[in-house]
Amino acid sequence: MDAPSDLRYTKDHEWVRVEGEEATVGITDFAQGELGDIVFVEFPEEGTEIVSGDSVCVVESTKAASDVYSPISGKVSEVNKELENAPELINSDPYGDGWLVKLEDIDTSELEELMSAEEYIKFVEEEA
Amino acid sequence: MGLKRTPLYEIHRELGARLVPFAGWEMPVRYSSIVEEHMAVRKHCGIFDVSHMGEIECVGSEADRALNYLTCNDVSKLVPGKAQYTAITNERGGVVDDIIIYMMSPGRYLLCVNAANIEKDFSWLSSHNKFDAEFLNRSDEFGQIAIQGPKAVNIAESVLCLDIDSQLKYFHHMSGEYGGEKIIIARTGYTGEDGVEVFIPAGAAKDLWDKLMEADSDLKPCGLGARDTLRLEAALPLYGHELRDDITALESGIGIFVKIDKGNFMGSDILKRQKEEGVKRKLVGFKVLASGIVRENSMIYAEGGEEIGFVTSGTKTPFLDAPIGLAILDVNYSKIGTEIFAEVRGKKIKCEVVKRPFYKRN
CATH class of the missing domain: 2.40.30.110 (Aminomethyltransferase beta-barrel domains)
Structure with a gap:
């Protein structure tokens, strides 16, 4: 299982990468492996205000639909339109081209609540 | 109660399958990716462990009459070597289970039933039978392997040393031998592709799986996930979803298998009226x-x-x-x-x- 060290992680298997004033959110390598082939993503409207822990989008495999909960509060500034035609990017590149949404107006102090890569790997090994 | 395991459980573990509880069994939902497994069946060939499916035998001098009363298709149309898709109906014309009946010989039939319904079917059939026939639940004795896809028959022929393509028509079955054990090969399936389903004594199932896998490198192990997407693409109904106790056989899309004119059978009054009045x-x-x-x-x-x-x-x-x-x-x-x-x-x-x-x- 891969978990880059520059990201922060949730217990629901989402990741967030903060660069300047913007956060990028996706699901982890472990999550994509558990869900299997992702075949559809339902995105929020750009501009939607999200509170951390809210469902920010829905990823669907052939078997089920799963909510993705935002690791951080903010306003949706961009969704990954590439995924509309190629949702499988979430499986092949969950931390790169498979990102889901970008948020602006974020509160970086919320990052303190999230797990580091090391903590997340330990969490997955123990809990999942 | 713990989950049951098929004779192929160790193989699934070795292949790294994702195992899930299904109808009381610990079954592989996928080995790699559902999409890859699905496409392999459409383009080449897939192999499925369907040992969880139940096998109930109906034997006796009036076995044909018993089955004709308990199911909606016309059992009298069967001859030894032929198979028939049908449903066990209830008094309201609802579906107790959808099954395949294989006629082995006069007075002897093998019913392949859904895993989730083995106990229910066995008890229903036994308690509603009014004829000189006996139902035997032989589910634990059989393993069952399905190979499905354009290359399936070729692969089965090479491993079983049988001429399947010219000798075995769709919805027919033949007996064979594998490793000294008697097996039944049926040209049936649940994927919308050509293929066979092999009923084999549980102890010999693992060896047959291995030999099939060795026979062709394109043969891909497929789990219940792909089985479900394949059957849905082919619009084959699934018990518990399309087929239910409270939806009649005519409503649930299997009307062509309901033979109203064959005479009285379980639920036939209601089904007959529904057919006349329209669903x-x-x-x-x-x-x-x-x-x-x-x-x-x-x-x-x-x-x-x-x-x-x-x-x-x-x-x-x-x-x-x-x-x-x-x-x-x-x-x-x-x-x-x-x-x-x-x-x-x-x-x-x-x-x-x-x-x-x-x-x-x-």
Whole structure:
């Protein structure tokens, strides 16, 4: 299982990468492996205000639909339109081209609540 | 109670399958990816462990009469070597289970039943039987392996040393031998592709799986996930979804297997009346016109907002790469081309009634 060290992680298997004033959110390598082939993503409207822990989008495999909960509060500034035609990017590149949404107006102090890569790997090994 | 394991459980573990509880069994849902497994069956060949399926034998001088009373298709049309898709019906014309009956010899039939229904079927058949026939639950004695896809028959022929393609027609079966054990090879399946299902004594199943895998490097192990998407593309009904105790066999899309004129059978009064008067709801196929996936239990509405049915199965299927589904719908809205609206997470998504099956092999 891969978990880059520059990201922060949730217990629901989402990741967030903060660069300047913007956060990028996706699901982890472990999550994509558990869900299997992702075949559809339902995105929020750009501009939607999200509170951390809210469902920010829905990823669907052939078997089920799963909510993705935002690791951080903010306003949706961009969704990954590439995924509309190629949702499988979430499986092949969950931390790169498979990102889901970008948020602006974020509160970086919320990052303190999230797990580091090391903590997340330990969490997955123990809990999942 | 713990989950049951098939004779092939160790193989699934070795292959790194994702195992899930299914109908009381610990079964592989996928080995690699459902999409890859699905496509392998459409293009080459897949191998499935279906040992969880039940086998119930019906024997006796009136076995044919017993089965003809307890199921809706016409058992008198069977001859040894032939198989028949049918349903065990209840007093209301609902479906206790959908099954395949294999006629072995006069007075001896083998019923292949759904894993979830083995105990229910056995007890139902035994308690409603009024004829000189006996039902024997032999489910634990059999392993069952399905190989499905354009190359399936070739692979089976090479391993079983049988001439299947010219000797075994669709929905027929033959007996054979493998490793000194008697086996039954049936040209049946649940994927919409050509292929065979092999009934084999549980102890010999693992060896047969290994030999089949060695025979062709294109043969891909497939789990229940792909089995479900494959059967849905082929619009084959699944018990517990399209087929239920409270939906009649005529409503649930298996009407061509209901032989009203064969004489009295369980639920025939109601089914006969329903056939004369016409069903008020029926199974339809639909495709999603907007973006989204519609899944089981979504409610369906007409353009005017009235509730007109519900979804029994739905997903985005790999080969068609499109969201499709099956639904029980008010007959007034069941015409091909009718626009309907399925509710998904509070939103109504536009769909269109389309012809079944969604996929048909060439």
